[in-house]
Amino acid sequence: xxxxxxxxxxxxxxxxxxxxxxxxxxxxxxxxxxxxxxxxxxxxxxxxxxxxxxxxxxxxxxxxxxxxxxxxxxxxxxxxxxxxxxxxxxxxxxxxxxxxxxxxxxxxxxxxxx
Amino acid sequence: xxxxxxxxxxxxxxxxxxxxxxxxxxxxxxxxxxxxxxxxxxxxxxxxxxxxxxxxxxxxxxxxxxxxxxxxxxxxxxxxxxxxxxxxxxxxxxxxxxxxxxxxxxxxxxxxxxx
Numbered sequence: 763x764x765x766x767x768x769x770x771x772x773x774x775x776x777x778x779x780x781x782x783x784x785x786x787x788x789x790x791x792x793x794x795x796x797x798x799x800x801x802x803x804x805x806x807x808x809x810x811x812x813x814x815x816x817x818x819x820x821x822x823x824x825x826x827x828x829x830x831x832x833x834x835x836x837x838x839x840x841x842x843x844x845x846x847x848x849x850x851x852x853x854x855x856x857x858x859x860x861x862x863x864x865x866x867x868x869x870x871x872x873x874x875x876x
Numbered sequence: 877x878x879x880x881x882x883x884x885x886x887x888x889x890x891x892x893x894x895x896x897x898x899x900x901x902x903x904x905x906x907x908x909x910x911x912x913x914x915x916x917x918x919x920x921x922x923x924x925x926x927x928x929x930x931x932x933x934x935x936x937x938x939x940x941x942x943x944x945x946x947x948x949x950x951x952x953x954x955x956x957x958x959x960x961x962x963x964x965x966x967x968x969x970x971x972x973x974x975x976x977x978x979x980x981x982x983x984x985x986x987x988x989x990x991x
Contacts, residue, residue: 768918796979805964805983806919855918857979862968864909865979867918 764790766858768868775846775875783841783871785856791836792858796865797829800853812839846875879903880967882982890990892954897963897985900947905967908941908948909979913962955989962986 765788775781785795794813798806810826812818812833820826828850830842839858843850851874859865881900889895899908907926911919923932925941925948932939936959938951952959966979 766918803986805981808979808981853916857918864921864924866921867911870916870918872916 764788764858764860764866766792766856766866766868768856768871770871771869772872773874775873777847777875778845780842780844781846781873783843783854783856783873785839785841785858785868787837787858787866790858790860792839793836793861794859795833795839796857796859797831797839797841798855798857800855800870802853806855809841843873846873848875851875880965880980880982882965882985884985885983886986886988888988888990889955891956893989895952895955895987897950897965897987898947899949899965899967899982901967902946903967903969904945905969905980906945907968908945909966909968910939910948910950911964911966913964913984919964952987955987957989957991960987960989 767786767788769784773781796811797809799809800806808821809824810818810820810831812831814833814836818831828844833839853870853872855870856868857865883898907924909924910922912922913919923939928943928945930941936953940949963985965982
């Protein structure tokens, strides 16, 4: 299957700082990328959907000013957690797809805010 | 709102046993995907089913899509410790909207296969 690379895999940051997570599609053009959050022992919760070149669509209850998403090219989307707090600690996962084909997931990023 | 009910939530069995995981909804999906996720990693796609009534086999795993495309099942034969993981079903909505193309995930089935 197609390869989606997510970086970093783990990050620890201090409360109040911002963290950027990258999601790259390595061998295909990702017309749509999705960002999910996963709490321990739970399923994936969609945070936002981004189409290349346009603003992301956020799910209800997700603060767009806190979770900044940029999808500037067909192979890269970034999620920036601004002014991170301990409650933002979680496992963040991106997925990417080309048009309406199957979505492939990144390896995930474990964010710990101390 | 489309929902996918996945059951059971937890399953602990002995090596060699068979098991079935179910994914049900009152909504129709254009396709349904099954993923397996290991701790600390992203989900890995196992299979996509598209046609109502479709059956796909992947070694000891058998996937079925309901005739009405509202439900699916995953059957594992002679489970092995290596099958341990979180199994997620995800349906692709046939409708557009703000999250067009989004996958709707079930809550997952945490499978533990003991040697």
